[in-house]
Amino acid sequence: MKEKFRLDNLLVLNKHAENVNKAKALVMSGKVLVNDMKIDKPGTKFTNDVIIRIIKKSHNWVSRGGIKLEHAINKLNIKIENRICADLGSSTGGFTEVLLSKKARQVYSVDVGKGLLDWRVLTNKKVTLIENTNVRKLALEDISSEISFITCDLSFISLTKGLEKIIVTKNKNISILALIKPQFELSKDMIGKKGVVTNKDYRKTAITKIISWFEINGWIKKDIIASPITGMAGNKEYFIYCVK
Incomplete structure (x- = not known):
């Protein structure tokens, strides 16, 4: 069985976020898709072969x-x-x-x-x-x-x-x-x-x-x-x- 990781840790591991705190904020803001499904809980676990996408912002501010x-x-x-x-x-x-x-x-x-x-x-x-x-x-x-x-x-x-x-x-x-x-x-x-x-x-x-x-x-x-x-x-x- 493949090892599973918390989503916030996966984001850092795959360089989608600088650190775990920023990864958590990214997930909770609803900007993370895993296998094309929006996930908003940082602790959700996945294997490292899932496809992670970050939803691009439609504005110029650092957050909504x-x-x-x-x-x-x-x-x-x-x-x-x-x-x-x-x-x-x-x-x-x-x-x-x-x-x-x-x-x-x-x-x-x-x-x-x-x-x-x-x-x-x-x-x-x-x-x-x-x-x-x-x-x-x-x-x-x-x-x-x-x-x-x-x-x-x-x-x-x-x-x-x-x-x-x-x-x-x-x-x-x-x-x-x-x-x-x-x-x-x-x-x-x-x-x-x-x-x-x-x-x-x-x-x-x-x-x-x-x-x-x-x-x-x-x-x-x-x-x-x-x-x-x-x-x-x-x-x-x-x-x-x-x-x-």
Whole structure:
């Protein structure tokens, strides 16, 4: 019997990814086909003779997150130029890259993972990477007291938990643009097959929950807009824009 390997290890072995962390991100983003079947679980095992293909991007950003954030910033007419920003849950750097393109003075990219930030973002002198760091345990002042704009794209955790220390910041004249992912804000009975929230009323419940949470903590909701594309599993996502 032929030996089987985890898909993320196979990607590194066959030079489709620089390291295992980037391989995992590639698989979870839905860009990997094995024998023409999309596989989104890095731990799935295959023999080394399978045919692996990487789906080419239809955009110029380092990740799909760039499509989402660029749309939101443009639609809400948010000025980024010369601002010091924090990108929470930066992953490969889609949001960070958009902030740089909008002429941010500096971007602090924070992620619980390690080795995920794309090289072309990582090598930008305006980027400060804070990796292997759980944002849930991080106060904004631990990063910089000069941060005036926050972007946030967290997974597998509610914003109310992931931002529990960030939200009480004493930084003044600050705003946040956070991605609401209903599947991480609702109880299990509200979530359908494959983790997709198909019920429109349930999605509204998730949005209302986050609006209330921000307002209780002294923030003012300026707007809510839908993301121009869904998450990888097909979930509809929404941006909340708040100021303090």
